[in-house]
Amino acid sequence: MKNFYFALLLVMGFGINAQVTMVTNMPPSVAPNANLNIEVKINKGTIGNFSKYEMEVSEGFTATEGETRTGYFTFEKNRIKIVWVTIPAEAEFIVSFKLKTPAATGPHILYQKFFYIENGIKKEVAGKQIDVKVEDKGVTKTLSYLPEKPEEPVVVSTPTVAPTPVVSAVAAIPITTTVAVVTNTVPATPVTSSNTSATAGLTYLVQIGTFTSDPGKAKYSDLGKVTVEKDGAVYKVLIGEYPSKEDALKKREELVTKGYNGFLVKYQNGQRVK
Structure with a gap:
């Protein structure tokens, strides 16, 4: 029976680890001295509370803070870290940071890890290593997971015409004013036709x-x-x-x-x- 419960705990632990994924928009080929906006899509499933994302980069790379989703960003000893006391509630979210590539060309390997606390025990999930080549023909701009900013709506203001006051010439004789209300009917455009076009x-x-x-x-x-x-x-x-x-x-x-x-x-x- 003890062996059964031990095996059950192992399966449950593996299930939580398996749900954590980390995907970046890091290009496989980058130019020297390029300033890249790196985004990391983290799928952490039901994990909550304290968590940490970490990327280890090669000598020559430098990083500065981007969008951390309330996390605390640091970069030291070639390690990029984003720490959350309480991680975002969404099962999947995106963080970013600014990464400058080395001046020298050559191949590099970047390593990702995700840490979290479960029942008072620190757990670690290793992400897939990222192979990057710094070369003169490499890209200087990354693609984005985030949607493009929509265009601002154009508000058209219609000038208001002040009504002309009616002045009565004879004060002793009451004047009855009849106001005709004219309604302009604009034919509605069929929805089906609009959607089709x-x-x-x-x-x-x-x-x-x-x-x-x-x-x-x-x-x-x-x-x-x-x-x-x-x-x-x-x-x-x-x-x-x-x-x-x-x-x-x-x-x-x-x-x-x-x-x-x-x-x-x-x-x-x-x-x-x-």
């Missing part, structure tokens, strides 16, 4: 990279349909073209398993929209 020509693509020079399509040919779009001084690499958001999300999850942490973008009749 709004979604016509709408497609979803997965953006997996932004580069300062044209990366070409050849090395992404195994990912599906590849589009390289020039936007100002940068080139954006887009994968697929899907009529529904659900299909595009499935493609994005597939790309994540291949090491590409992309995000969805929308196009209306060939033009990028918010």
Whole structure:
């Protein structure tokens, strides 16, 4: 019986550890002296109270605080730490920090860990190691898990016309004023027709990279349909073209398993929209 309870406790402990995942938007190839905004998506499940996220980086990397979700940020002895007395209630949330890459080129390995307290015992979960190569042709900007900021609504003000006062010329004779109320009826636009026109020509693509020079399509040919779009001084690499958001999300999850942490973008009749 004792052996049974011991095995049960082991299974329960493994279940909690298995629910913790850490995924970053760290590119596999980065430029020297690049200032990157690194985001970490933490899925901690039902874990609460005291917790800590830690990333160990190589000599030459430096880090400063970003969005910590009420956590306490430190960087010392090549370790990035975010500590929570009470971790955010959401099962999955995103934190970020600013990371500057070394001046020297070469390969590096970054290590992630997540710590938490369970029944007064400190538990540790090791994340997947991150292989990064610092090279001249590496990227200088990271992709984001966070949604793009929506455009501010435009408020149109209609000028108010003050009513013209009516002045009675003869005070002794009462004047009865008849006011005619004219109602302007504006025909309603059918909802069905509006929705159809709004979604016509709408497609979803997965953006997996932004580069300062044209990366070409050849090395992404195994990912599906590849589009390289020039936007100002940068080139954006887009994968697929899907009529529904659900299909595009499935493609994005597939790309994540291949090491590409992309995000969805929308196009209306060939033009990028918010």
